[in-house]
Amino acid sequence: MTQDQKVENVIIIGSGPAGLTSAIYSSRANLEPLMIEGEEAGGQLMTTTEVENFPGFDHGITGPDLITVMRKQAERFGTRFITRNVTKVDFSQRPFKVWIGDKLHLAKSIIISTGASAKYLGLPSEKVYANRGVSACATCDGAFFRNQEIGVVGGGDTAMEEAQFLTRFATKVYLIHRRDHFRASKIMVDRALKNPKIEVLYNTEVIEVLGDGKGMTGAKIKGTLDGAVKELPITGLFLAIGHKPNTDLFKGVLDMNETGYLITQPNTTYTNIPGVFAAGDVQDHVYRQAITAAGTGCMAAIDAERWLEAQEAH
Structure with a gap:
């Protein structure tokens, strides 16, 4: 100096x-x-x-x-x-x-x-559809998904909160979690499970985001136990993994x-x-x-x- x-x-x-x-x-x-x-x-x-x-x-x-x-x-x-x-x-x-x-x-x-x-899953297809279906902030982007079916990835309190919040806009919210139980607090889990618009997919992970080049059209999901792969017809994917x-x-x-x-x-x-x-x-x-x-x-x-x-x- x-x-x-x-x-x-x-x-x-x-x-x-x-x-x-x-x-x-x-x-x-x-x-x-x-x-x-x-x-x-x-x-x-x-x-x-x-x-x-x-x-x-x-x-x-x-x-x-x-x-x-x-x-x-x-x-x-x-x-x-x-x-x-x-x-x-x-x-x-x-x-x-x-x-x-x-x-x-x-x-x-x-x-x-x-x-x-925000933490992402690390899939190349996720980057392609960032802000065109894939989001890491429900309070920012939820309103853009009115009357659509969407997915939320995560198992903590944030994932529960975001899934709940998104039911205000979406017709259906899939809560996708790679384990068979949540780390979220019991009260948050109970609330999510009681919501008729939320369907939980346990032991499931997203392996690819599908789209038509313009926006997201679905997600490829895989069972963590049986390895079965199927397509989920969702137009939005919210990451709540921290x-x-x-x-x-x-x-x-x-x-x-x-x-x-x-x-x-x-x-x-x-x-x-x-x-x-x-x-x-x-x-x-x-x-x-x-x-x-x-x-x-x-x-x-x-x-x-x-x-x-x-x-x-x-």
Whole structure:
């Protein structure tokens, strides 16, 4: 580190609605944030076609368009962007160190908004029909499947919740689970089993998504016990097999729960290291909506601004 290297007031790592909202707030507070937005900038919204539940857009907006307007807003107030991935961090002393390859950046404070990624089955056909029948978010996409037959893959509470939720729109929901019992809580399972629109397919896995090139037309399913393969005539497939927070970079550095979500102090965005804040899906495994991510992004910017002021007062 050379003596004259610039120390940023705040570096924001990650660029979904949480990161961009924190950039808008911190740049309006004259903190001149540097956002390292990552090579897959924009987060999960970039793979979402229609967003109809973000307040302020009465006709809906596409995920990428929502990110574009947020990014322009952050840029207008002076946020600078680097579209690369952070490769290493050192938060053991201040200023904090953030590397992109061998280029070192220094910061007085850090906001982490690296998000989470939905887990997929890993089938090539699943990629082909992503957003054309295959989805990992029932609350985002359920309304597009009115009067259709669809499938939900999973066996936890999320799978039960999503199957229940989807019965509002679909005529029939197949709950597809590779074992003969669910890991979900008893109350959630009971509710799902009582719903006349839900049919459970135990010991079953999806091995291929079928389609006509434009959209999904069915799924090939296989019995895990007898190996029997058959086709299920569904036009939608929802994956509820969990999310993985993008926190590998911070293993051993920041406190996280057993699934890898960063732990923040209640009602704040403070992590266990003073001056390092976390916002959005990287620390939220409950709500996981664009609007809640944006909300915690605002909190992180305000937390960081007040924390920096307190440091300078000493």
